[in-house]
Amino acid sequence: MRFATWESAGVVQAGVVSDAGLHALPEGRTIIDLVRSGLPAALAAGHAALANDPVSLESVRLLPPLEPPTVRDFVAFEEHVEGVVASVGDGGGVVPEWYEAPTFYFTNPYALVGAHDDVAVPPGSQVLDFELEVAAVVGLDGTSLSPDQARDHVFGYTILNDWSARDLQRREMKVTLGPAKGKDFASTLGPWLVTADELAPFHDADGFLELEMSVSVNGTLIGRDLLSNMGWPFEDLLSYASRGTWIRAGDVLGSGTCGNGGCLAELWGRRGEQDPPPLRPGDIVEMTVEGIGTIRNRIVPGVELPPVRPARPRSRRRERA
Structure with a gap:
């Protein structure tokens, strides 16, 4: 089943997606309410909503499917790391530590x-990039889960575009912290939340989801990959996120960017030049993931802000003057 959230004439509603359109849940009920009720109850509520008259997709603005309490974004594709390290980091190659455990940051x-x-260029950036990912949505609270246990904690999946300001990101990560402003200005989530049972037929023998992924800019194909090229399946990502702490129903966990052109920076690192060029206002980025759907965002100019003040020169005086 596919769940969506949308806005029409200033009213926000949540509901189920069918071939006929969007079927609203009872007023006031949100997708995160469904997620927290558990998958069986959510499916029952969805089936009940299908009896309601549909609203056409063309008549509404799709919002992110849910408002997650947290968003963790992993870096689970080796091929992506190979290219991006040469572009955004210093040097090349995949560090040995990448293979030891999944790594993520909070966005x-x-x-x-x-x-x-529309997605606005963030203040101060001239090097805007996209990142093609799939995100899992946690359906049950849990702590220190094994991968086998974590498998039952996945409610469903959606597409994630982790937009990136590469010039801001590069500066930040030289301080060995971040990314921060290089990432937190926009992330596309959508078009809807597909429940885990619907994608079960795509699991391969090792538990990976073998979904085709692609991204284009202005109609030109830039990258395509299989989600099953992740270094770890999603249950391992959930398990790692829960080590020594809690994951909660509604949390979003991104796969990290796929390889083979899943972002521009990977291609820049491999080619040694910014080809294709960074995104500019007017560009349209479209991402499609098999079994989930398509998202499409246009880049628009951002706000103009004064430059950030640098740190003031400091003495190492230890007493008041």
Whole structure:
């Protein structure tokens, strides 16, 4: 089943997606309410909503499917790391530590945008990039889960575009912290949340989801990959996120960017030049993931802000003057 959230005439609603359109849940009920109720109850609520008259997709603005309490973004594709390290980092190759355990950072849950929303260039950036990912949504609270246990904690999946300001990111990560402002200005989530049972037929023998992924800019194909090229399946990502702490229903965990052109920076690192060029206002980025759907965002100019003040020169005086 596919769950969506949308806005029409200033009213936000949540519901089920069918071939006929969007079927609203009872007023006031959100997708995160469904997620927290558990998959069986959510499916029952969805089937009940299908009896309601549909609203056409073309008549609404799709919002992110849910408002997650947290968003963790992993870096689970080796091929992506190979290219991006040469472009955004210093040097090349994949560090040995990448293979030891999944790595993630927390990104901004307040910066999520819908499947067809415009995305503004962040202040101070000249090197804007996309990142093609799939995100899993946690369906049950849990702590220190084994991968086998974590498998039952996945509610469903959606597409994630982890937009990146590469010039800001590069500066930040030289301080061995971040990314911060290089990432937290926008992340597209959508177009809807597909429940885990619907994608079960795509699991390969090793538990990976063998979904085709592609991204184009202005109609030109830039990258394509299989989600099953991840270094770890999603249950391992959930298990690692829960080690010594809690994951909660509604949390979003990104796969990290796929390889083979899943972002521009990977291609820049391999080619030694910014080819294709960074995104500019007017560009349209479209991402499709098999079994989930398509998101499409247009880049627009951002706000102009004064430059950030540098740190003031400091003495090492230890007493007041």
